[in-house]
Amino acid sequence: MVIRVQVPSVVDVIANDLRRSVLSGELRPGSSLTEADVAGRYDVARATAKAAIERLVAESMLERSTHKTARVVRLGPQDVRDIYLSRAILEAEVLRRLAAAGTPIPEAAREANAEIRRRWNASSFDVVEPDMRFHTSMVDAVGTVRTSRMYRGLASEVRLCMAQVQGRQLLSPAVIVAEHERILELVEAGAGNEAAEVLDGHLGRARDLLIDALDNAD
Amino acid sequence: MVIRVQVPSVVDVIANDLRRSVLSGELRPGSSLTEADVAGRYDVARATAKAAIERLVAESMLERSTHKTARVVRLGPQDVRDIYLSRAILEAEVLRRLAAAGTPIPEAAREANAEIRRRWNASSFDVVEPDMRFHTSMVDAVGTVRTSRMYRGLASEVRLCMAQVQGRQLLSPAVIVAEHERILELVEAGAGNEAAEVLDGHLGRARDLLIDALDNAD
DNA sequence: GCAACCAAGATTGTTCAGCAAGTCTACTGA
DNA sequence: TCAGTAGACTTGCTGAACAATCTTGGTTGC
Numbered sequence: 001m002v003i004r005v006q007v008p009s010v011v012d013v014i015a016n017d018l019r020r021s022v023l024s025g026e027l028r029p030g031s032s033l034t035e036a037d038v039a040g041r042y043d044v045a046r047a048t049a050k051a052a053i054e055r056l057v058a059e060s061m062l063e064r065s066t067h068k069t070a071r072v073v074r075l076g077p078q079d080v081r082d083i084y085l086s087r088a089i090l091e092a093e094v095l096r097r098l099a100a101a102g103t104p105i106p107e108a109a110r111e112a113n114a115e116i117r118r119r120w121n122a123s124s125f126d127v128v129e130p131d132m133r134f135h136t137s138m139v140d141a142v143g144t145v146r147t148s149r150m151y152r153g154l155a156s157e158v159r160l161c162m163a164q165v166q167g168r169q170l171l172s173p174a175v176i177v178a179e180h181e182r183i184l185e186l187v188e189a190g191a192g193n194e195a196a197e198v199l200d201g202h203l204g205r206a207r208d209l210l211i212d213a214l215d216n217a218d
Numbered sequence: 219m220v221i222r223v224q225v226p227s228v229v230d231v232i233a234n235d236l237r238r239s240v241l242s243g244e245l246r247p248g249s250s251l252t253e254a255d256v257a258g259r260y261d262v263a264r265a266t267a268k269a270a271i272e273r274l275v276a277e278s279m280l281e282r283s284t285h286k287t288a289r290v291v292r293l294g295p296q297d298v299r300d301i302y303l304s305r306a307i308l309e310a311e312v313l314r315r316l317a318a319a320g321t322p323i324p325e326a327a328r329e330a331n332a333e334i335r336r337r338w339n340a341s342s343f344d345v346v347e348p349d350m351r352f353h354t355s356m357v358d359a360v361g362t363v364r365t366s367r368m369y370r371g372l373a374s375e376v377r378l379c380m381a382q383v384q385g386r387q388l389l390s391p392a393v394i395v396a397e398h399e400r401i402l403e404l405v406e407a408g409a410g411n412e413a414a415e416v417l418d419g420h421l422g423r424a425r426d427l428l429i430d431a432l433d434n435a436d
Numbered sequence: 437g438c439a440a441c442c443a444a445g446a447t448t449g450t451t452c453a454g455c456a457a458g459t460c461t462a463c464t465g466a
Numbered sequence: 467t468c469a470g471t472a473g474a475c476t477t478g479c480t481g482a483a484c485a486a487t488c489t490t491g492g493t494t495g496c
């Protein structure tokens with residue numbers, strides 16, 4: 001088995017760091033990002049900065065139209081609805097197929113859920129990372145690189161939302177753990193339809209709380 | 219209602235034309251595409267050619283790694299399986315939701331299917347375009363821009379496959395029309411599970427024939 | 437006071453020339 | 467025959483430049 005490594009280019013590194021800045025809230029939604037800004041900040045040529053910006057535009061973390069300067073996207077209620085409906089569509093069918101095929105529950109999903117519980121026990125409410133890890137590992141379990149990639153794109157937008165609401169109260173970790181567990185049980189029992197139904201409720205509740213938090217933001 | 223138009227940049231135009239070249243089979247799978255090639259072919263600067271190439275790499279129509287020259291992707295059986303499984307996951311759940319919500323069948327879907335029948339009656343076997351139009355219009359009917367965008371990406375890869383097999387015998391238009399019709403009936407009757415099942419068979423047959431055609435290609 | 441207008445500055449789109457670094461190829465010498 | 471290598475080719479990135487477009491803030495006319 002050959003391991004292929006990709007030497008990261010300067011554009012890669014800058015794009016990654018910009019992504020980190022946006023997701024950490026360091027770059028506020030709506031704030032503008034000039035090519036010269038980026039070029040100056042990282043001390044690179046403008047062409048390099050441009051490429052990095054264009055990459056983030058392609059993954060819809062920044063937005064811009066011709067001759068306008070890029071801005072950090074601000075996701076509204078309609079976006080959240082769209083994102084969560086897309087998630088539900090993808091993940092519901094994934095659960096059905098995992099259940100129908102009798103695919104064993106991936107260890108990563110159980111571990112992610114256990115991590116949420118640990119943080120909850122440690123009185124932490126910041127469970128976004130393990131929560132997304134739970135969902136992505138379920139999707140990964142069907143073994144479709146394209147489906148996984150699509151879901152990853154949605155997950156990235158969810159994290160962008162989280163950056164906007166900055167730790168406002170969302171779904172309680174206790175509820176999350178319980179609902180995840182219920183989903184795992186149903187999938188394991190081969191009850192795909194029921195699992196999909198629970199997932200729909202789970203995502204629906206998360207979506208509504210997120211929209212509320214968004215309304216009260218800024 | 220304001221209509222926003224986007225002035226296309228040179229990079230846009232070149233990327234579009236390259237895409238057309240790849241999908242038309244003018245650029246064979248596996249053939250390499252140098253930045254200087256593209257720059258020369260369209261008489262633009264290398265930076266511009268580079269941007270266009272990178273855009274097609276991002277939508278996985280070309281592939282390349284650092285310091286290597288870009289090549290037109292050649293999709294193998296494993297890719298086809300991956301693409302069709304992703305399609306099935308997305309579209310099956312879409313059908314379930316359309317059926318459950320009682321969403322009326324989009325006119326575009328009926329029209330696309332009628333077009334397939336017309337071409338079949340005119341003894342034409344080239345029904346890829348209206349076929350994809352049928353499927354995308356069903357996905358569009360759920361009204362999720364992100365889901366539609368994801369499906370469009372998959373559809374693009376399907377067209378890329380078609381370019382590779384260059385009009386080899388695939389699913390018969392007569393079969394396609396009949397199965398599409400059956401799907402519409404079931405969705406209309408609110409029978410989501412059954413519609414999803416028929417779709418699975420439909421896509422499965424198309425996938426197998428495509429893989430066969432791919433084996434006999436080049 | 438306010439709206440339309442205009443000019444200056446800022447920003448993007450694109451080009452050109454060039455260098456460093458990595459990749460590929462075809463030849464050489466063992 | 468084949469490993470090694472020199473040279474050609476290609477990509478990554480830079481810096482400077484210019485046109486086209488956008489933005490801003492002041493000015494003019496009402």
